[in-house]
Amino acid sequence: MIFRQLFDLKSSTYTYILGDEETRDSISIDPVRSQIERDLKLLQELNLTLKFILETHVHADHVTSASHLRDRTGAKTVYGSKTNLKCADILIEDGENLECGNIKITALHTPGHTNGCTSYWVDNKVFTGDALMIRACGRTDFQEGSNEKLFKSVREKLFALPDETLVYTAHDYLGRMVSTIGEEKKFNPRLGLSQTLEDFIAFMEEHRLPYPKMMDIAVPLNQSCGKMEKEEFEITPDELVPETGNVILVDVRGAEELKGPSGYIEGIVLATLGEDLNSFLESANPEAPYVFICERGRRSALALFEARARGFQDVKSLQGGMLYWRACGK
Ligand SMILES: [Fe+2]
Numbered sequence: 001m002i003f004r005q006l007f008d009l010k011s012s013t014y015t016y017i018l019g020d021e022e023t024r025d026s027i028s029i030d031p032v033r034s035q036i037e038r039d040l041k042l043l044q045e046l047n048l049t050l051k052f053i054l055e056t057h058v059h060a061d062h063v064t065s066a067s068h069l070r071d072r073t074g075a076k077t078v079y080g081s082k083t084n085l086k087c088a089d090i091l092i093e094d095g096e097n098l099e100c101g102n103i104k105i106t107a108l109h110t111p112g113h114t115n116g117c118t119s120y121w122v123d124n125k126v127f128t129g130d131a132l133m134i135r136a137c138g139r140t141d142f143q144e145g146s147n148e149k150l151f152k153s154v155r156e157k158l159f160a161l162p163d164e165t166l167v168y169t170a171h172d173y174l175g176r177m178v179s180t181i182g183e184e185k186k187f188n189p190r191l192g193l194s195q196t197l198e199d200f201i202a203f204m205e206e207h208r209l210p211y212p213k214m215m216d217i218a219v220p221l222n223q224s225c226g227k228m229e230k231e232e233f234e235i236t237p238d239e240l241v242p243e244t245g246n247v248i249l250v251d252v253r254g255a256e257e258l259k260g261p262s263g264y265i266e267g268i269v270l271a272t273l274g275e276d277l278n279s280f281l282e283s284a285n286p287e288a289p290y291v292f293i294c295e296r297g298r299r300s301a302l303a304l305f306e307a308r309a310r311g312f313q314d315v316k317s318l319q320g321g322m323l324y325w326r327a328c329g330k
Helices: 033-045 066-073 147-160 181-187 197-206 215-222 237-243 255-259 275-283 299-309 321-327
Strands: 002-008 013-019 025-029 049-054 076-080 090-092 097-100 103-109 118-122 125-129 166-169 248-251 290-293 315-318
Touching: 002 033, 013 033, 013 166, 025 033, 025 097, 025 103, 033 066, 033 321, 049 066, 049 097, 066 076, 103 147, 147 181, 147 197, 166 181, 215 321, 275 299, 290 299, 299 315, 315 321
Parallel strands: 025 049, 049 076, 076 090, 125 166, 248 290, 290 315
Antiparallel strands: 002 013, 013 025, 097 103, 103 118, 118 125
């Protein structure tokens, strides 16, 4: 089997490509939206045909490229049945097998991080998503997370696999790439065999993490396999890139927000929604082309309607704002 482990530096996400040497059919596990060109190039270089896109769960920290990869390759998207996602081509059941050339994948429902979490077991490897991580596990404090369910999933399902099974996770923040079931049984400080359910719950309660900054955009987007419905008045990040020199970019956020993690696009005019924007529009040329930008795409839509009301014709709003712009790798 052809096997590649890929990494997205920004979200610390691992994407995996599995290919059958003989038929050249292949699978991608947890692909990232901003890395779609990298992944497509690799598939082409390895002469692989993408048949399935497997997601371990609905991610909160990055946007999936599942729907875009499907559009460009014809591959089918696969999610655990408990995600109930309408955009999935296949909702796979616990214990169900999927065949891709000579590769046989068994789905193992491993809820707890989210209710729809699914691990994929292939030969001597298991792809655990955020259920079991190397010396760690995914958080359980949102997306229907449950300490009890995660403990049960790991201890009863994943730890039932042979000790030598290689564990490949969706993330690692310390540069570790692979573990084994045997190692995690021994050394996982949260879920290892020396820990009880009570120990695990106490640990998770003590180690609360801040709200993930991508969550508000990533979860709703990932629930539609990473595709954002486009409104008539919007321009997508992909469409805006070649246009940046031809349009006037008006960022309608507050000046402070520009210093935040989403940053801003070079060459913008800052006109904060409200009085600032109103005075900008009063002196601006209504014949010129404008694109309004904000953090998530809501305030920029309001700015656009304000401009339209004043007779501006050639106006667009950046779809999904700066958060989506970043998620698309711009
Ligand atoms: Fe996750």
